[in-house]
Amino acid sequence: MTTPTEVPAMRERLLDVDGKQIFVAETGQGAPVLLLHGGGPGASGVSNYSRNIAELAKEFRVIVPDLPGYGRSSKGIDADDPFGALATGIRGVLDQLGLDKAHFVGNSYGGACALRLALDTPERVDRMVLMGPGGIGTTRALPTPGLNSLLNYYTGDGPSRQKLERFIRDHLVFNAAQVPDSIIDARYQDSIDPEVVAAPPLRRPKSLRALWKMDFTRDKRLNRLGVPTLVLWGAADQVNRPSGGRMLAGRMPNCDLYEVANTGHWVQWERAGLFNQLCAGFLAGRR
Numbered sequence: 001m002t003t004p005t006e007v008p009a010m011r012e013r014l015l016d017v018d019g020k021q022i023f024v025a026e027t028g029q030g031a032p033v034l035l036l037h038g039g040g041p042g043a044s045g046v047s048n049y050s051r052n053i054a055e056l057a058k059e060f061r062v063i064v065p066d067l068p069g070y071g072r073s074s075k076g077i078d079a080d081d082p083f084g085a086l087a088t089g090i091r092g093v094l095d096q097l098g099l100d101k102a103h104f105v106g107n108s109y110g111g112a113c114a115l116r117l118a119l120d121t122p123e124r125v126d127r128m129v130l131m132g133p134g135g136i137g138t139t140r141a142l143p144t145p146g147l148n149s150l151l152n153y154y155t156g157d158g159p160s161r162q163k164l165e166r167f168i169r170d171h172l173v174f175n176a177a178q179v180p181d182s183i184i185d186a187r188y189q190d191s192i193d194p195e196v197v198a199a200p201p202l203r204r205p206k207s208l209r210a211l212w213k214m215d216f217t218r219d220k221r222l223n224r225l226g227v228p229t230l231v232l233w234g235a236a237d238q239v240n241r242p243s244g245g246r247m248l249a250g251r252m253p254n255c256d257l258y259e260v261a262n263t264g265h266w267v268q269w270e271r272a273g274l275f276n277q278l279c280a281g282f283l284a285g286r287r
Contacts, residue, residue, distance in 0.1 A: 007046055008054050010064070014072070017092030023072035024065045024093060028057030031126070032102040033283060035064045036090065038265075039109025039134070039202040040172065041153045041164055042187030044071030048107060051272035052279070059280055060103070065093055067110060069201025071190070076199045080210050083135060086113035087120060094124060103283045107131040107268055108240065109202060112214075119221045128229045129279050131267045132237050136244030139215040146171030146239035146265065153191070154200040161188045171238045174264040222251050229255040230282040232275065234263035256282075 010025040025046055033056060037048035045064035046053070056062050066073040068089040078085040090113055094102060103126045106114035111133025118125040143151065149167045153159055165184050169176035190196075205211040216222055229252055233245035242259060249257040258278060260267055268275045280286075 015096040020074035030060040033060040036106040036110025042191035055276040075195035083116040087117035105129040239265040
């Protein structure tokens with residue numbers, strides 16, 4: 001498969017989910033696939049999957065939301081249970097679109113959202129692809145340098161382009177030279193939206209109870225979650241430890257693991273051709 005460079009024209013709308021607005025863009029026809037983006041500063045759905053949407057839309061109905069708190073969706077998220085809040089919002093998207101179930105693809109924060117949604121309501125998830133998902137062993141070791149950089153973005157002297165560039169080039173990807181300045185510029189502008197600065201959607205947990213809710217390794221439901229799952233993890237991921245992939249494959253009864261060499265936290269962007277091929281094949285059942 002080729003690595004697309006342009007996002008196709010997409011249908012856009014705002015969905016009302018429990019009084020909050022969630023932005024979604026979609027294109028293509030076929031089985032529905034929701035692409036859930038990561039939680040870095042300035043992240044949004046279409047920008048995070050710009051190298052994947054066109055290829056996946058050849059075979060699927062591709063639905064790309066901005067997660068609650070990001071992009072054009074309503075700001076603010078429950079800090080006591082952020083993964084649960086994200087999952088509730090995205091489950092509401094399914095309801096508004098009249099979908100009983102769908103495939104889910106989730107990167108980092110979006111991966112945590114997909115996994116929580118599957119644990120709470122497995123009947124709503126057909127197949128699932130997770131790329132370096134959050135919440136894997138987060139209470140069992142100190143945060144990684146990449147995660148610390150992410151969580152510190154809105155603290156101290158506040159957000160800056162320099163802090164964002166350092167996070168992206170030093171921690172998010174394996175080869176910093178691949179990231180054009182335009183991506184950093186666009187994400188920085190989105191990251192300083194006053195509503196986002198006032199209520200960052202990804203922050204350090206305020207209580208031990210909230211922290212434990214954000215560690216899936218402590219959730220016994222993981223051992224019996226039968227949703228067919230493909231985990232893709234960059235071997236050089238500096239945000240979420242690659243050992244998390246091996247843990248998921250060891251605990252989930254129907255989970256495949258593919259560890260991607262010379263790749264950081266952004267598998268779907270850094271290795272788009274490989275990702276598109278693996279993802280499309282897995283979701284279509286060509287396993």
